[in-house]
Amino acid sequence: MSTLTRETRSVPRPEPGVSFAGAVSSEWIKFRTLRSSWAVLLAAVVAMIAIGGLIGYVTGSNWNGKLDPEDRVVSAPLQGLFLAQLLIGVLGVLFVSGEYTTGMIRSTLAAVPRRLPVLLAKALVYGLVTLVTLIPTTFLAFGTAQLFLHHFGHGSSLSAPTALRSILATAVYLVLIGLLGSALAWIVRSTPGGISLLVAILLVVPVIFGVLPGQWAKDVTHYLPSEAGASFYSSLQSDGALTPGAGLLVLVVWVALAMAGAVVLLRRRDG
């Protein structure tokens, strides 16, 4: 018998079909077998922790100098998230857009022609990997900052008000931004397109609303992903901002809407 022929022909048990578990397993293999996945994820981890330490040192050593009020709050050492959100967002974009730029998507969709399981499996794998990585990361960033702050006598602990919420929320915020990046990449099917769109939503749109005259523009700003996210992770409630819970909800709605758009397009478009 040649190597091409079925070797299990005599076995009555049916061979496994395509399944969601299979799609998840496939996406996990895809994620972990790309060097770029780990490189970008590592960069985000390093950024969070290094910037946390830097903020702890600068804030601690200048405690009585000229500091903004938000520099002294408990969540201040987590501001590495402004850089980390771009890295995590790019990771989310790349995990999807890499399939399109290389042509891999055709193999992927041929293996799982129902398509929806691919999108869900990618989101699940991405969400779990980043969450599992980022929760320890945000704790470490906070802890690194405290080493310096305690040295200067201004440290706080996990039991401080809002500390635990800020640490966990920062990790969750970053994961959600990554998922938003993935959804955008499904929609535009290109790496530069996905990254530009994500950066515009996170950094450019809030600035535009900020300079628009009128209270309505300020009100709208609170509902943008970046600002809703800030309400969720920050120790400091700015005027008129959403509560942490509402901030999380608004952010989740943004991600869900983008994913819904991605699902509709993925099912309708030619691969």
Next chain:
Amino acid sequence: MIEARALTKRYGDKTAVHDLSFTVLPGIVTGFLGPNGAGKSTTMRMILGLDAPTSGRVTVNGLSYADHRAPLREVGAMLEARAIHTGRSARNHLLAMAATTGIGRRRVDEVIDLVGLHEVADRRAGQFSLGMGQRLGIANALLGDPATIILDEPVNGLDPEGILWIRNLLKQLAAEGRTVFVSSHLMSEMALTAEHLIVVGRGTLIRDVPVAEFIASASSNSVRVRTPDPIRLRGLLTGEAVTVSSSTEGQLDVTGLTTDEIGLRAAAAGIALLELSPVQASLEQAFMELTADAVEYRSFGPDREEVAV
């Protein structure tokens, strides 16, 4: 078995495939032949459910591709070799594909050996040569040990050894009772590999025939005659339904007469013949004649309007 019924695909106002119906049977290699841009790749993408037909339907073993419980075990396909992430090794690519359908690691190793990529399986696919990429694409197609195999231009970029390997592999797969559907724009390649031909041009079906019949029906057989006295012989042969042309000094190309007729007439007139041989039109010629009106881009020619379509 692949069955296409009135398959049509339009992109905007451009029709890529028009009312295409054909059946691809198991047990033989079926060639899908047509000039570049004839709609072969589009048709193959529709078979795999990657592109949705504008109208019509195509099934594999009675079901739409996506309706199969385990599509990879039903149909193995290679659509353009580069449907692979360049940053991932060949082995990891195959492992990821296999995982979707619960295909084990042992089968992955098996197909790697089968296509001869054993030594480079852990190298990033982006560093592969065109030929290695083709082999990886074929490994991918064979992963689920499918009963139907669809390959889009598999010999592209292969060296002669690779081409021979593909030819034998396709024949072997067909001999095992599988449905083997292979596209090409090279008639000569199909003549050596396929038993049946589906010829398309500009998205429509031109012929659906056994290879042997295609050659016989499409060929304009002629006879080549060499003689020291071509002028006299030409006068002797010229007649109704006979054309005589001469490309080289002392040589005539005759259509409309058999070798016997020419030989006897020459003998009767006492003309010496140095050569008298039947010339069968090459497959490439037959193909060119058939698809002459269906070539999407022509280098030049008087009918410019057709070129623009």
